[in-house]
Amino acid sequence: MKKFSQKFKTGVSVAAVVVALVGVYGFRKLQALAADPTGEKDCGPAVGRAEQGKIDLERIKAIAPLPGVKWSQLGGSINDASCLDKTEIYGVVEVHSVDDIARTLAFARDNKLSVTAAGVRHSMGGQAFRKGGIVLDMRGFNRIVLNENTRSVTVQPGATWHDIQNVLHPRFAVRAMQSTDIFSVGGSISVNAHGMDHQAGALAKSIKSMRVMLADGSLRNVSSTENKDLFNLVVGGYGLFGVIVEAELDIADNLVYQTGRRVMDYREFPALFANEIEKDPNIGLMYGHLSTAPSTFLKEMLLYTYTKVDGTDFKRAPLDEPSGTKLRRLTVNLSKQGPLFQELKWLSEKHVEHRMEACTVTRAQAIGSAEACLVSRNDPMHDSVLYLRNSLPDDTDILHEYFIPRREFASFVDGMRKVLTDNKTNLLNASVRIVHQEDNFLTYSPEPAFSLVLYINQTTDEEGNRRMKKATEELIDLTIAHKGRFFLPYQLYYSRDQLQRSYPQINDFFAAKRKYDPSELFTNTFYQKYAS
Missing domain, CATH: 3.30.465.10 (Uridine Diphospho-n-acetylenolpyruvylglucosamine Reductase; domain 3)
Incomplete structure (x- = not known):
């Protein structure tokens, strides 16, 4: 009965929020903000990339087709999740076997073409393709x-x-x-x-x-x-x-976890992590969200934890997508419209959203309706974020990520707040995660760090790109000043000097690439821009 009562109260809270929003903003506008996407978003020609020119389609047609390999596209263009990197390419090969890859690489070598491998293309700077190249569609x-x-x-x-x-x-x-x-x-x-x-x-x-x-x-x-x-x-x-x-x-x-959450001051987080979370082996998953509301911008923090529960008498529900996609999409898209809605989004995250989460694990023998909310390890990560896809024209959402030494966290957040405020950046979400020292060659984390993942809305016109470029450059300078590194799968607004200062090993990385691939068969827009 208590669970039904909680759900009923949650439903009333959500309904009250929706009714209030309808009165403030208008029903038709809300419908557009909640609408499902109708297909791939087309932002038009990529701004500032006129130098790409046109691909010679006649040359493409003149080259003999590749036997035994399926081309899903010849000529034309491709884009990534940013919708800002439309690039003309030679074509796309559908990969279904190792032989498909081998034949395509031989074809590219014979015809002096470049090759990139692409999956769902959620890198946002052309890392999965380049002008005039062949794209291996690995999906x-x-x-x-x-x-x-x-x-x-x-x-x-x-x-x-x-x-x-x-x-x-x-x-x-x-x-x-x-x-x-x-x-x-x-x-x-x-x-x-x-x-x-x-x-x-x-x-x-x-x-x-x-x-x-x-x-x-x-x-x-x-x-x-x-x-x-x-x-x-x-x-x-x-x-x-x-x-x-x-x-x-x-x-x-697939362990069973009890969900937990707390609201805290962002400055308390490093000590809390070091003294409590890092020392508790039973906390299996965790992440934080910093406030995007103007009144508490990057000052309040919601910390989510998943703590292991002992016992074997549990039944795990089948995996399913989170519910309330349209309401979630509406909440995200409304937060793009101004301070009032940014405040409402943060209030929703603090007081409403957790009541909508499904408790997917139950005991084989129920011990009471007041039992804490339990989930399996798979559940919190089984989210295809369908609510982030929308049908809004001239609008896109961009990821940034910065890796900051743990001792520098509070100071970096203070600097980030100033950069984003000064540039009037429309920040939709700011997550905090944990990274250890990573030993791969082009490491983003040469020492233990906190990761700050920013999800930013921008318009797709020249002004939107100009403002994003300026904010990105300033955030990277801030990161370097705090002895951190920025993540490379995103927009290519940084200079060669910024890349070199953040990744001192970058020239050795490019030299190793030419050792293993002297003809530079494998390339992408990132390599094309920074390795020349």
Whole structure:
């Protein structure tokens, strides 16, 4: 009865919020803000990229077709999740086998073309393609094999974490992945992604081994013990050293967690993490959200924790998408409209959203309706964030990420608040996560750090890009001043000097790339801009 009462109260709270919003903003506008997307968003020609010119389609047609390989596109353009990087390409090959990759690489070598591998293309600076190049669409190369005896899963690079979780659930769970499940394994390895598990570290630490096809078509087995140098270059190497054709990953038990949350001052977080969370092995997952409301901007922090519960008498519900997609989308899109709605969004996160989360684990024998909310390890990461996709024209949302030494956290947040306020940046979300020292070659974390993930709204016109560029440059300078590093899978607004200062090993990285790929077969827009 108590759970029904809580749900009823939640429903009343949500309904009250919606009614208030209708009165303030108008029903038709709210419908547009909550509407499902109708397809891929087209932001038009990429601003500031007129120098790309036109691809010679006649030359493409004149080259003999590649036998046994399916082209899903010849000529035309491609884009990434930012919708700001529309780029004309030679074509897209659908990959379904290792032979498809080998044939395409041979074709590219013979015709002096470049190649990139792409998954769901959520990097936001052209890291998955370049002008005039061939794109390997890896999404159909996605077999998943569970190895129960070795407690691992063997996957092809196009598999998404969503699909992997569906194979592992209910007994097993992913050890390391992002906080959402939309990404492909190949893409995640190529950026050395990290997520909610503050104990597991980034993805590199859960990779048992990989098979990689090099530019000459040969296959190499790589791991932390075999061909270690190449392993450390491929992990976080942005696809510049070869094509991942298979990876074996460690998996974890699908433990049961009790959810927890608290509101705190952001300055309290480093000590709380060091003295409490880091020392408690039972806290399996955690992350923080900083306030985006003007009244408490980047000062209040919501800390979410998932604490292990002992016992075996639990029933795990099937994995499902979070409910309330339209309401969540409406809340996010309203927060783009001004201070009032930014305040309402933060109030919603503090007082409403957690009441909408499903408690997916129950005891085989119920012990009372007042029992704490329990979830399995898979549940909080099984979120395809459908509410972030929208049909709003001339509008896009951009990710940034900054890795800050833990001692510098509060000072960096203070500086970030000033940069974002001065630039009138429309910050939708600011997450805090944990990263350890990472030993891959192009590491973003040479020492333990806090990761700050920013989700920013901008218009897609020249003014929107100008403002984003300015804010990005200032945030990177701030990061460097705090001895941190910025994440490279995002927009290419930084200068070569900023790249060099943040990543002192970048020239050695490019030199290693030319050693393994002297003809520079594997390339992308990032490499094209900064390695020349």
